[in-house]
Amino acid sequence: MESIGRHAAGPAVRDIQLRLADLGHSCSDDEPAEFGSVTEAAVRAFQQQRGLTADGLVGPDTWRALVEAGRSLGDRRLYLTDPMLRGDDVKELQRRLNRLGFDAGYEDGVFGPQTAEAVRDFELNAGLRVDGIAGREVIEAVRRLHRQHQSAAAATVREREALRRAPRRPSLAGARILVDPGHGPDEPGFDGPGGVREHHISWQIANRLAGRLLARGVNVTLSRGPQTTPSKSERARLANDEQVDLILSIHLNGADSHAAHGTAAYYFGDGEFESEAGRELAELAVGAIVEQIGSLHCRCHPSASALLRESRAPAVIVEPGFLTHPQEGRRLQQSRFQDGIAEALTEAVTTFLTDERALAAAG
Structure with a gap:
């Protein structure tokens, strides 16, 4: 997609403004559907919040993040497909599974094979049908069992330990x-x-x-x-x-x-x-x-x-x-x-x- 920035106007800009407003970044001081300084500042704030380059332009990465930020856990069924499902709902599921001790991997908002395997492990332990699909029953069970006292850094700790234990190659050959x-x-x-x-x-x-x-x-x-x-x-x-x-x-x-x-x-x-x-x-x-x-x-x-x-x-x-x-x-x-x-x-x-x-x- 073409990047959208200052002085742009039209339905796409209005869509961006509405999505930003839903996420707590108001653009109301700009005219609706006009990309002015307030909209640019809101885009920059959102980009900083999401770890994106804060250039005030809505390019592919920023647009993807805006769309994904509008997803909440329970809005849809989550499962492994191609292309993989992405969104804040996936990230929340990963976070909850990791805190419960089921290794969903990076909390990156991408429903990949490791997250699917964590869902299957959870289903098996919770006595649910094992299919790797996070539907209503799985999400309700995850919410009921969620342990608030467990560290949010579970995935980071696991990665650090895996990094420490990773086998050392004698050379680069075969890498x-x-x-x-x-x-x-x-x-x-x-x-x-x-x-x-x-x-x-x-x-x-x-x-x-x-x-x-x-x-x-x-x-x-x-x-x-x-x-x-x-x-x-x-x-x-x-x-x-x-x-x-x-x-x-x-x-x-x-x-x-x-x-x-x-x-x-x-x-x-x-x-x-x-x-x-x-x-x-x-x-x-x-x-x-x-x-x-x-x-x-x-x-x-x-x-x-x-x-x-x-x-x-x-x-x-x-x-x-x-x-x-x-x-x-x-x-x-x-x-x-x-x-x-x-x-x-x-x-x-x-x-x-x-x-x-x-x-x-x-x-």
Whole structure:
């Protein structure tokens, strides 16, 4: 979908305003169906609340979040289907199952196989028909048995323990990694010096990274070709289908101010749950790039991007630099600079997946 922002008008804007109002973000000081400053502020507040980029634009991620936020547990039957059901009702079910001790996995609002298995386990223990469908009987039983005293961080604790116990590989050989060149020709991203587009640079860096990983025996999957632009959900689905061990998504940053520069990364987090594995991988990636190319450390941040949210494997979006910065934007186009980024990411992945990770944690 085309992003909707300031000065837009029409039924789509009115729909956005009504959805925001239902969620406690009033737009009443703007004219109905006109996207003014108040509507923009409401969109930004909603985006901040949901762990989205607070740009005031209603693009695919923000629209998806608006739709999903309108779902309450009990509004519909929840079950495993393709495409998977998404919404705040799914997230509430996951939260309640996790607190009851049934491992529904990430509280990400996506009804995937692990959530379906948790529903079946709950049905078996509750003496209900075991079909993996959260209908009226299951939801009523979950509500009756809900233990308020249990920690809301159950999924986080489980992930932390799984991360601690994860087997260490002696090398990268045999690992499965999705390398995701961000954007694509149909969604080119930021413009840099000389008119270069973000999707072109992300493709170059991703291919340099893929070459290094292949040389170490990694089974690499590229999420797109040079002329394709899959959606974030399609990229996540590919990663899940390939059962990859991790996902590295290569983007570049940009800002209205040409002074902004530095390296950052993003991992899944929505204000209530954060991926421990994703955060560790993001920190390794940023640290390695900063050391390799001498860029400014702009830290790691939680994000509810569809790619991060819908991927079952640890996933990070890495932004090695600002394409909009005059000097950094030019360096990002240089082969030597791109090689340094690819080498740094290879070392970060090696530390994350192999015995070096245990040594790093001990040191």
